[in-house]
Amino acid sequence: MSLENNTPSFLPGPPVDRTTWEGWQRWCQTRKDFIPAPVLSAEEFDRKSRRQKRIHNLYRLATHSSLPIEATPMSERVAHAVLARVEEGAFSHKAGTRGGIMVNGDGAQGKTETVCEAMAVFMEEWLNLHNYMNPDAMAGTRDLVAPVAYVRCPVKATPISTCQRILDFYGEVYKGMRLEDLIRTVKTAIIEHATKALVIDDITRLKLHREADQDVLDLIREMMSMPVALVLVGVGIPASGLLREGRRDPRTGEWIYPPIKDRSRSPNDHAASQHERRFQVVDMDPFRYSTAEEMEAWVTHLRGLEGHMRLLTDTKGMLTGGDMPEYLFHRTGGIVGILEKLVQRGLRIAIEDGSERLTKELLGHITVTPGDMPDLDAEAGEQPNIPPHNPAPKKKPRGRNTVFDDDGPQAAGSAG
Template identity: 70%
Template sequence: MSGDPVASFLPGPPVDRTVWEGWQRWCATRRQFQPAPVLTARQYADRSPRQRRLYDLHRLATHSSLPVQATPMSDLVADTVRACIEDGAFSHKAGTRTGVMVNGGGAQGKTETVCEAVACFEEEWLALHGQVNPDAMPGTRDLVAPVAYVRCPVKATPISTCQRILDFYGEDYKGMRQEDLTRLVKRAIVDHATKALIIDDITRLKLHREADQDVLDLIRDMMSMPVTLILVGVGIPSSGLLRDGRRDPKSGQWIFPPVRDRGRSPNPHAATQHERRFELVELNTFSYDTPEQINAWTEHLLALEGSLRLLNDTSGMLTGGTMPEYLFRRTAGVVGLLEKIIQRGCRLAIADRSELLTIDLLQQVALSATDLPDLDADSGEQPVIPPVKARPRKKPKPRNTVFDDDGPGEAVG
């Protein structure tokens, strides 16, 4: 713990990825956190009380900031997202870009998987262009934003959706009408050289409201621009977002008819648009049925073991004995729930000085919806949390009564 032991683990200002400055800071700092060093119980005991307390706080920060581990399922999603963005960004054609819909349950890491993939694309894209916008007009200094990240508003309207996008760029839209906002969004995407637009929590659109349908029309209309749309949500196939589309049996992509200019939907060029295409990719949970699936789950736990900072040797702490099966039952293979259980368990293990994760200790950890406050329950973003089931008690073995003394027998008359 060299240098300032406190500054090494204190978090900085909150990061808001829905604005350009916050997105840039997240991209630059997302791998900078330094976990607590590994100490033995003897090394810990040799420290002063203040040093031990600082080390405990550093361990708390470490367990609260467990690294996002890649999984076979997240690798598939990341590869699909990167491929679609690169296909669109490096294309010299003016046609419609294929979009991506990333579907999956709550707390499965959809957002982090997509953000990591597009952040890697942005770093490579900026390096290729010397960190500047190659299409900028001489004399202008528009910020370069190859990636824009926004979250779909709850009870969205075309106006609020446009405002969320413009907020990312820091554009001034005060007093603008819907048509003006739409034009400003399109101009901002071009001026800031945006190649990928992520709209998270897209299934907040329920589509039983006319405003939600107008927002979806607005999003599809954006596909006529040189930007790849990435829509992230829970339960997309059953949400109604795809209800007027059809799946191409050859490409596996969802194909949509041209957007019609109806209601309040701002689509001035709808009549000349081509069919819109989205590729739907699923971020699945871990499974525990086949040897391959069990091995993948165990390897994931093994990687997490290396991030634990308990004074006992953590080797096999998550992968030994029946622990992998127990953790799967507690989480149903959802990585977000697994992270929360481990985080809570480590805090208990430090507090009771056992410095060990065991099934008996983890039985004391009960998760609830309040542990995932950033997920909207009404939109289906909250995962189903398996209840904590009491471990069956072992029945005591019957006692051998061969040598029991039954007392004096009855007198024989």
């Protein structure tokens, strides 16, 4: 760890907002820049001054709070499908409608990070191929080239607020516009900024109420007519009303929709069938733990997580030894977001109590709650089903923990 002007290098900079072009670009450029804390043994740690120990513990805290997204068989399948769909549209010379893709799955499955990583890879390749310029630039248009646009539907989203979020990404002005004007401005912005993929996260926050369902379907249909691949991410998409109720083919994993029997019942049936033909639906599933192959995939994921843990003891086998894999699956249901929260909290306690080890006993004191995932909207069904757990009573501490204490300015000079 290096220090510059007495400022630890692991401190985070300004927060990154991926829902603006500047923030999205900055995230793409810096998403792999964080350098985790070095691996130290207990003996190496003991040779440090108290001030240095505190700084290293904070560095470990930053490392555990910034665990990288580990690829899983499910995320790799989704990323491949998303990238293929976007590339098919981006490299097509035809003027027709681009096919879209919907990424469906429960909350905390890693859908957003999987899609964003795939889109970052696409954007880097696309810009490199075009020397970071817009090959279709027209006189009088802005120079901003945004091959990918990422937006999140607001809570209690409407077609109007969704269009406004898209225009916010580009920094466009829309004050006083009606829905039809907003849609037209969105289309112009997508064309002028050479956007090839439009990602709309939390799409199922758009509710198909009786008064607004036509507007929602009209909005999606208008977007499908734009020269851009739509990537819609949400929870429970097949049952949301954006598509008709369908079933998943257990052999292929694809969603199948029954034929419309009576088109006279709703003016939206034909629009819905258009969506089904033009959108591929892929699922982001949790880990399973039934077959030998599924168990091995889970253990492989845990082994990767072990490599990112910064404890003063050997972490090899800490999550994968004995019956720990089965215990962790029982505690998390195979949901990567819940696993991450459980491990993060366990690592902090292991540092604070000096045990420097994750055990079932330690994890038994921890309960992951929906409050640990504040960015997921419960009303939209984004909160995952967290397996119930009755925490074991904690032992009374012998005294106040001082592992993160600061000795003050006088000790600062001994840090190196």
